[in-house]
Amino acid sequence: EAQLAESGGGLVQPGGSLTLSCAASELPDGSDCMGWFRQPPGKGRWDVALLDISNGGTHYADSVKDRFTISQDNAKNTVYLQMNNLKPEDTGMYYCVAGRPLAGTCTVVVGWYQHWGQGTQVTVSP
Numbered sequence: 203e204a205q206l207a208e209s210g211g212g213l214v215q216p217g218g219s220l221t222l223s224c225a226a227s228e229l230p231d232g233s234d235c236m237g238w239f240r241q242p243p244g245k246g247r248w249d250v251a252l253l254d255i256s257n258g259g260t261h262y263a264d265s266v267k268d269r270f271t272i273s274q275d276n277a278k279n280t281v282y283l284q285m286n287n288l289k290p291e292d293t294g295m296y297y298c299v300a301g302r303p304l305a306g307t308c309t310v311v312v313g314w315y316q317h318w319g320q321g322t323q324v325t326v327s328p
Contacts, residue, residue: 204228204317206298211322214288218326222283224298224319233300233317235308236281237261237272240324242294249310250296251283254303261308265291288326295321 210222226236237252251272252261260272271284285292298319304311 204230204233204300206300206317206319208296208298208319208322211296211324213325213327215328216289216326218288219284219286220288220324221285222296222298222322222324224281224283226279226281226298226300229300229317232302235303235315236274236298236300237308238283238296239299239312239315240292240294240296241321242291245294247297247312249312252308252310253281254308255281259308261310263310285324288324290326293324293326296324297321 205227207225214220234254234256238250239247240250241247249263250266251270253272255274269287273282299315300317301315304314
C-alpha cells in the first residue's frame with residue numbers, strides 16, 4: 203500500500219525557516235509527480251510546489267516563488283520543501299502528494315492526486 207509520511211512542521215516566527223520532508227513507499231510505477239499542497243484554516247487546498255522526479259521539472263505557486271525550494275533524495279525516496287522567509291499567510295496544513303503526470307506535466311489540480319499524506323501543520327506567528 204502506498205504511503206507518504208510527512209514531517210518537519212511546527213511553529214515559527216515570521217521571517218523564519220522550516221524544512222518539510224515526505225518519505226514515500228510502495229508508490230505505483232509512474233508516480234513521477236510529487237509535491238506539496240496546503241490548506242489554510244477555513245479554506246480549500248492549493249498547490250505550493252510540485253516536482254517531476256523523472257526529469258527534475260518544478261512548479262511553484264506564485265506566492266512562494268523565490269522563498270520555497272522543492273528537492274528530492276532518490277536514494278531515500280524522499281522529497282523536501284525548504285521554506286524560507288515564512289509569512290503568516292503561509293500558515294496551514296501541508297500535505298504531501300504523489301501521482302502520475304497529467305498530459306506530461308505535474309498538474310496543480312488537487313483532485314488528480316490519488317496519494318496523500320496525513321499532513322503536517324505549519325504555523326507562522328509572532
